Amino acid sequence: METRVALIGIILENTDSVQELNNILHAHNQYIIGRMGLPYHKKNINIISVVVDAPQDIISTISGKIGKLKGISTKTAYSSIIS
Numbered sequence: 001m002e003t004r005v006a007l008i009g010i011i012l013e014n015t016d017s018v019q020e021l022n023n024i025l026h027a028h029n030q031y032i033i034g035r036m037g038l039p040y041h042k043k044n045i046n047i048i049s050v051v052v053d054a055p056q057d058i059i060s061t062i063s064g065k066i067g068k069l070k071g072i073s074t075k076t077a078y079s080s081i082i083s
Contacts, residue, residue, distance in 0.1 A: 005033070005079040006059045010048040014071020021072065024065050025050065031058060 012018065025032065031054035038047045052059060063076045 001055050002082050003053050003055055004059065004082055005051065005053050007077045008050040008052065008059075008063055008066070009075050009077070010050065010066060011073045012046040012048060012071065013044075013073075014069075015046075017069040017071050020069050021048075021066060024062065024069075028052070028054070028058065028062050031062075 010021070012021065025035070031052045033051040033053055035048060035050040037049075039045075040047060050062075052062065054062075059076065059078070063074055066072060067074045
């Protein structure tokens with residue numbers, strides 16, 4: 001199956017959703033290349049970057065599930081290389 005590399009950018013404004021977010025990421029951990037989280041205490045938010053290598057439908061599923069969580073916004077950037 002063809003895969004793409006994508007960066008899922010997540011801004012977490014509601015820490016009540018952290019467990020659900022971690023559950024989603026854990027369920028798809030076989031596609032995750034790496035992740036980095038930065039707490040921004042001044043604004044009381046967390047910024048998380050998750051890099052994945054997965055089929056297009058899996059990337060959309062992950063991003064869509066995360067985007068539905070309360071207090072979380074997400075955007076995804078895709079590599080143009082499909083392999």
